Amino acid sequence: MQGLMQDWQLTCDRVITHAKINHPDREIISRQVSGAITRTTYGEVYDRARLLSSALVKRGIKLGDRVGTMAWNNARHLEVWYGLLGIAAIYHTLNPRLFPQQLKYIANHAGDRMIFTDLTFVPTLEAVQDDLTSVETFVIMCDRDEMPKTRLRNAICYEDLIAEGDGDVRWGDFDENTACGLCYTSGTTGNPKGVLYSHRSNMLMGMTAAMGGAMNVTGSDVCLMVVPMFHANAWALAFTAPMVGMKMVMPGPFMDGKSIYELLEGEKCTFSAAVPTVWLMLLNYLEENKKKLPHLDRVLIGGSACPRAIMETFDKDYGVQVIHAWGMTETSPLGTVSHIEPEIADLPYEEQLSYRLKQGKPPLIVEMKIVDDDGNDLPRDGVVSGVLKVRGPAISKAYFGGEGGEILDAGGWFDTGDVASIDPLGFMQITDRSKDVIKSGGEWISSIDLENAAMDHPSAAECAVIGLPHPKWDERPLLIVVLKAGKKAKAKDFTKFLIGKIAKWWMPDDVVFVDELPHGPTGKVSKLELREQFKGYKLPTA
Numbered sequence: 001m002q003g004l005m006q007d008w009q010l011t012c013d014r015v016i017t018h019a020k021i022n023h024p025d026r027e028i029i030s031r032q033v034s035g036a037i038t039r040t041t042y043g044e045v046y047d048r049a050r051l052l053s054s055a056l057v058k059r060g061i062k063l064g065d066r067v068g069t070m071a072w073n074n075a076r077h078l079e080v081w082y083g084l085l086g087i088a089a090i091y092h093t094l095n096p097r098l099f100p101q102q103l104k105y106i107a108n109h110a111g112d113r114m115i116f117t118d119l120t121f122v123p124t125l126e127a128v129q130d131d132l133t134s135v136e137t138f139v140i141m142c143d144r145d146e147m148p149k150t151r152l153r154n155a156i157c158y159e160d161l162i163a164e165g166d167g168d169v170r171w172g173d174f175d176e177n178t179a180c181g182l183c184y185t186s187g188t189t190g191n192p193k194g195v196l197y198s199h200r201s202n203m204l205m206g207m208t209a210a211m212g213g214a215m216n217v218t219g220s221d222v223c224l225m226v227v228p229m230f231h232a233n234a235w236a237l238a239f240t241a242p243m244v245g246m247k248m249v250m251p252g253p254f255m256d257g258k259s260i261y262e263l264l265e266g267e268k269c270t271f272s273a274a275v276p277t278v279w280l281m282l283l284n285y286l287e288e289n290k291k292k293l294p295h296l297d298r299v300l301i302g303g304s305a306c307p308r309a310i311m312e313t314f315d316k317d318y319g320v321q322v323i324h325a326w327g328m329t330e331t332s333p334l335g336t337v338s339h340i341e342p343e344i345a346d347l348p349y350e351e352q353l354s355y356r357l358k359q360g361k362p363p364l365i366v367e368m369k370i371v372d373d374d375g376n377d378l379p380r381d382g383v384v385s386g387v388l389k390v391r392g393p394a395i396s397k398a399y400f401g402g403e404g405g406e407i408l409d410a411g412g413w414f415d416t417g418d419v420a421s422i423d424p425l426g427f428m429q430i431t432d433r434s435k436d437v438i439k440s441g442g443e444w445i446s447s448i449d450l451e452n453a454a455m456d457h458p459s460a461a462e463c464a465v466i467g468l469p470h471p472k473w474d475e476r477p478l479l480i481v482v483l484k485a486g487k488k489a490k491a492k493d494f495t496k497f498l499i500g501k502i503a504k505w506w507m508p509d510d511v512v513f514v515d516e517l518p519h520g521p522t523g524k525v526s527k528l529e530l531r532e533q534f535k536g537y538k539l540p541t542a
């Protein structure tokens, strides 16, 4: 027997329609490429997204077409997402930090018909456009008086495109499993792979992210959305924010400490989400300029492990709660969130912190487990670690175009490529990427744990640990450190500091200092490049 409830497809156009009806005047603030701050509302974003949809339909964009965006977080970018998905075309976020070769591969693989770009990236696109075989039109997201002279094919100013529309367009009315958004991930091996979100998966993830056990947001919050829309589906915030009607603040290209502080305070933001690097820059700025954060209540930190120092400083110096989260492009992206649950609420601070620094527990729509190399389930004892696998309705079952072949095991589980433990309370802790784990004497050393321990050194700005070949132990850790500006330290300052904080046999065999670490397109340290850089480096113990 079927339930007698209405058949209402979960399509994402409903999100902005809901915001238009229920929160029409709630603001969206954007820092433009020029630095100027502009203000609009959910009502206006809805109206303009409909104008854009109708203009796109007139230009022949239809269900299933991919349209690229190379843009910062701003209201126009939001309009483009909704303008596309309303007519079941697919927003495809292009990460501007990609190398030209990767950019060409991704845009061609996706078959993007148009690319919407911020002014910043016009030169980048001009340099590669001859190799972008499917792109018919480039749309420059700027005011008319900002329109640059450009060689981009059929370039049109965004405002002129909007003016072509009349808003007379049909939204929704298609299956909720229809493709909605496309985001490529660099993955572990081979070419970048396209993660293809559906309307249903975005709706489920958007609602999940809002929940008390996740971002815990309502219409009373003001959200500074730092996580770029081109990274992992913007951590679902482009859906969650209009769903709950929270005011959105978008930093555009300016993510330095001062700019972030100005927006947090100027707009009285209560909530924000970003990778650790952004918070480090902000905390440095606050310390140097003796500023406080009276409005900010909590921040979501993910993308890479949250260092202890960040969580403690936010807690103790600024009264801001850090919510640590783990996820991947393939998981839409929230996979786990670390919250202060009753079992840890009364623990002494240090002990509680050790739980909060774990990556946390999955929301309802994510199942997870750890397995050994043969695929056998491992116990949830907080000690044993193994390959982390996940499954759920907002987790990839295949990559766009069948790239990478079959990605699920017989039980429908997706291998995250992360190595983790799960403790008896259910808190998951990432110990490494499976390809980064250091194998010493047959045992695993977690590069992440070592990095976190080294990061607590007061002179450390950034740390990375890689395994180098060793004749006796197979591999041994090398610690690579970037020092804070004006700080000096020697290798032995770090090894001394680590004594008692890590297992003895984990002690790095050497410490080297560099001016900067190589970062990948999503801001994570590129271990691949580091291994290349230190290829042939001889450990003093080898």
Ligand code: AMP
Pocket (backbone or CB within 6 Å): 185, 232, 301, 302, 303, 304, 305, 306, 324, 325, 326, 327, 328, 329, 330, 333, 359, 416, 417, 418, 430, 432, 433, 522
């Ligand atoms: P991406 O798909 O680019 O977002 O990268 C996903 C990967 O980032 C995960 O598989 C993890 O290796 C890493 N990651 C994300 N969040 C965390 C976290 N909180 N702690 C440690 N690693 C993380």
